[in-house]
Structure formats: structure tokens, C-alpha cells
Amino acid sequence: MLELRINGFGGQGSVTLAHLLAQAALENGEQGQALPFFGVERRGAPVRAAVRMSPTTIHAHSQCELPDYVVVMSEKLIGAAVSEGITAIGTVIINAPEAVAVDKHPTWHVDADAMAREAGLFSADGPNINIPLFGAVCRVLNIPQNIMEQTILNKWPGNNGERNLGAAGKAYNTVTQISL
Amino acid sequence: MKAAQVIMATGANAAALAVKSARVDVVPGYPITPQTSIMEAMAAMVENGEMNARFIPVEGEHSAMAAAVAASAAGARVFTATSANGLLYMHEVLHMASGGRLPVVMVNVNRGIFAPWTLWADHQDSFAQRDTGWIQYHCSSNQEVFNTILQAFRVAEQTNIPVMVNFDGFAISHCLMPLTLPPQEDIDRFLPPHEPEWRLDPANPSSFSNVTMAAEYAQFRQMLSDDIIASIPLVKQAAQEYKDITGMWDGDTIDTYRLEDAEVVAFAVNSMAAELKLSIDILREQGIKAGLLRPRLYLPFPAEDIISALPQNAQVMVLDRNYNYGHPGGILASELKSVLFGRRNDITVKNRVMGIGGIDLTRRFMAAEIRAMMDE
Structure with missing residues (x-):
């Protein structure tokens, strides 16, 4: 069972990102689970969501305390996200303007903010960074690009889906592993 | 079809x-x-x-x-x-x-x-x-x-x-x-x-x-x-x-997991009981013969099915996500003891309250709790 935690700020679209990843697992022939932590929601407050993927039935219903992957939606959260828990060899995927490496952990970098802006993906809370992040995380998890794209088109048929595809595809093909 | x-x-x-x-x-x-x-x-x-x-x-x-x-x-x-x-x-x-x-x-x-x-x-x-x-x-x-x-x-x-x-x-x-x-x-x-x-x-x-x-x-x-x-x-x-x-099965009055030869039995309901299947696997890897009995029915409390499902001399660890006010523990433990009394005197019942107000119950935490309860 693969476990992943998303750490972000309220309004960044972490719930949708978790849902897309769980849906992509199903499209990819596996079981998927998205379990966002719902608190007393406030925009801008730290939020988190658990995602699990497994070839067999998922019995876990807790938050991911020691995930194999941590997705950090803002570079301001790197320290907090890693200290919240990750396996010793767990991978970190970071949205930041510049590449940042996390000590002792394989780290991937994507500038999701710039890619969302470039594609004109905005909501009331700002650029929809969750769309390029979805592409980037699929690449890191070795989910085929066509599965990633199908997941987006199933959720947003029509023009919105097409616009999302561009940003997610760019992130899929440019997310880079930082050499330690 | x-x-x-x-x-x-x-x-x-x-x-x-x-x-x-x-x-x-x-x-x-x-x-x-x-x-x-x-x-x-x-x-x-x-x-x-x-x-x-x-x-x-x-x-x-x-x-x-x-x-x-x-x-x-x-x-x-x-x-x-x-x-x-x-x-x-x-x-x-x-x-x-x-x-x-x-x-x-x-x-x-x-x-x-x-x-x-x-x-x-x-x-x-x-x-x-x-x-x-x-x-x-x-x-x-x-x-x-x-x-x-x-x-x-x-x-x-x-x-x-x-x-x-x-x-x-x-x-x-x-x-x-x-x-x-x-x-x-x-x-x-x-x-x-x-x-x-x-x-x-x-x-x-x-x-x-x-x-x-x-x-x-x-x-x-x-x-x-x-x-x-x-x-x-x-x-x-x-x-x-x-x-x-439909081909689908969740248990009837009870649901069990690795129970047949279990010496230590976790007893709980709802989502924590699903997570407990993973705790049972952790305990088994540690050499402890652990199993799960989950009552799917709380009322009527499935007395006969519980009595016949519990292995001989098992220690039952009741994990209650509730309080039985006036008693030191939870409601499920109380129900279970009343069912076993005079029927299964070989069974030991131990009880902990946990997860109140949504405190996260992870597989590792519950496996550790069960281990600690074994020494009580």
C-alpha cells in the first residue's frame, strides 16, 4: 500500500488534488482512497489530506502519519510537513518557485504556481496549483500520462478539461528530481 | 445480465x-x-x-x-x-x-x-x-x-x-x-x-x-x-x-479476521475495526497470534455468535470509542462481559477507551495499545 500526505493551505485545492489522485489510482487499475482532514475550515490555515493506493482493498481509515510521499503545496510548509511525519526514505514533492532539496529525502520540484498562471487557471483563491501538482505527482508515482489525462477529462469534460490538461501535462513532463 | x-x-x-x-x-x-x-x-x-x-x-x-x-x-x-x-x-x-x-x-x-x-x-x-x-x-x-x-x-x-x-x-x-x-x-x-x-x-x-x-x-x-x-x-x-x-459480504451479525487460532482478540466497531485488520497483521508479524472480532450488529447484541466465535482461552481486548459513565471503561466491554458471564469463563476481557472526539486511530497505535494491554 502506497501512502501519501498532502500538506497545503486552505484554498489551495488539496481536497480536489487528493480526489484526483484517488480517482487516477482507480483508472490505473488499483484501489484508491482520498481522506482529507476536515477541520473548522479557514482559508490560509494549514490543511492536510491522506491518499492511499493499493492493488488490494484498503482497510486504513486514519490520516497518513508515516507516508511514503509528502506533497508540499507551498515552500512555506516544507519544515512543518516533513516534521509531521514521513518514512526514513520517503519522497518529498514540492511546489516552489526555485528548486529546494529536503535533507535525507529524495525531493522533486515543480513550479506549479507559474504553470497554473501561464495556463490561466485561476479561482477566487488564486492560481489552481493543484492541477499542475496532480500532473507532477502522477509522474513521480509512475502513473501513465494517459491515465492522468483521462482522470482530468472525466472530472472536467469540455474546455476546462482541455485547459487543465495543458498545465498538468507540462508539470508531468518537467517535474525534476533534485540531486542531493 | x-x-x-x-x-x-x-x-x-x-x-x-x-x-x-x-x-x-x-x-x-x-x-x-x-x-x-x-x-x-x-x-x-x-x-x-x-x-x-x-x-x-x-x-x-x-x-x-x-x-x-x-x-x-x-x-x-x-x-x-x-x-x-x-x-x-x-x-x-x-x-x-x-x-x-x-x-x-x-x-x-x-x-x-x-x-x-x-x-x-x-x-x-x-x-x-x-x-x-x-x-x-x-x-x-x-x-x-x-x-x-x-x-x-x-x-x-x-x-x-x-x-x-x-x-x-x-x-x-x-x-x-x-x-x-x-x-x-x-x-x-x-x-x-x-x-x-x-x-x-x-x-x-x-x-x-x-x-x-x-x-x-x-x-x-x-x-x-x-x-x-x-x-x-x-x-x-x-x-x-x-x-x-451481488457477491459482496461484510459479515452478518459479526465480521472476523484471522480469528480461528487467535490468542489475542481485538473487539471494536466502525472504521477503527477496519484499520485494526492492519494492526492484527503487525502483531502477527511480531509473533503474536492476534485476530479481530467486529460486531456488525450492536443491537440486538449478537451474543450466541460471539460466544461461538471466540477461540478457547482468548484474551479479548475491547477498544471502546465511547464512555460507559459510572464504570471505568466503555460500553462495548460492558456488553461483552454480560454476554460471556457464566458462558465462557475461559475468556479474559480487557478494555481501553480511545479515539474520543475523532482522535486519529492508526494501525501502529492500536497494535501498540494491544501489546501494552497484554501485559496488564
């Missing part, structure tokens, strides 16, 4: 889809977190014509259950849903449903009780309704929520006893997972239309639940008590026939 369809759904959506496939006639509803998304889904499905039902928005949970009682007495198949303080507010009318022998089915999305306020799951709300004369299921997965609601309608209408289907707020209700939807014709075969023995009918006026003298009243109460116990074979039959038709 049409194939089953697999979609992604939250536990709340799974509940709403089960109610839709049960072809429910009337849904009185009032929102309360974390149940609200069920009522939102019901209202939307009625509004857009997916469901041929009457949705009755009411001003509170007491009225929601009163409307459910009235619609059921008029012969309708009725569903409503609530959580925590909403369930407590219904308490008086729950007795009207069971005493009136009305087969209402209700989902309670488990949530800790005010005061102080909490939004997250524990099991104080449903267990506090133990003595209302409702049959109570507790579910540990999204799929089980869907399956159980259909089984609940069948059992309710066979017994004329209302049924409550419980599952954890957020951990299930807001958890997105794959859900298998059997073809509608299979569901219709499992759950035929509701044909009540009698109904309130303006064309043929009658009354019910009138004033009774002591002997009659006592007789009604005895019948309810007897019929609740007699529902156990029907619960088993519903689970078995649902499996024969």
Missing part, C-alpha cells in the same frame, strides 16, 4: 446511492455535520428527478423523525439521516417509531456529543440510543454502508422494527473510495417493494398507538423485546442472500 459498476464515492455518497437504489418514497431531512452531505445528495437527486421521492425539509431532527414516523405509518418506505446531537434530539420520537412498529431506516453518521463541541467521530451518540428499541448496525467501510442500508430496509420491513445504520463521520463519510454498484435489477430482486400489513388511509380511517391498559402495554413491550432478538436469523439471511445476489 448487466455487470456491476465501480465508481469513486464518499461514504455519504454511498449512503445516498443506496437510498436511491432502495426506491425510497419519503425522505424527511435536516442537516447536521457530518451527515449534511447525505441530505444534500438526497435533495439534489429528488430535485433533478433521479429519485421518485418526496423530500421534506423540516426545522429540526425531532420533526424529521416525526415526519418519518407519519410517512411510514402511511405505508411509505422512509429514510432519514442524522448525527450526534441531532440523534439525541430525536430520542423521544425514536421510541414512537419502534413502539409503533414502523420500519423506518435511518443513517446516523457517528460524531462526538456536545458539550464541548466536536465535529469528529466517536460512538457515544449511537450507543446512547441502545434502549430505544431500534436495531443497530455499525459499518466499517464505504461499501458496507451501501450494502447495509439495503439489508436494513429488508430486515426493517420483515420485522416491523426500525433500523439505524451507523458509520464514522469523516473517516468514512468524507473518505473517497471505490464503490461497487450492483445492477438495479439485482437490488430490486433483493429488496422487493414495501407492502405494509396496514397503513393509515384517509379513505378508511383508523387510529394506532392509542392509550393502552397495563396488560396490553406490557404485551406490546414484550413483543418488541422478543422480535428484536428474533431479528438475528433475518439479519443473517439478508447478508447471505445479498451475497448470493
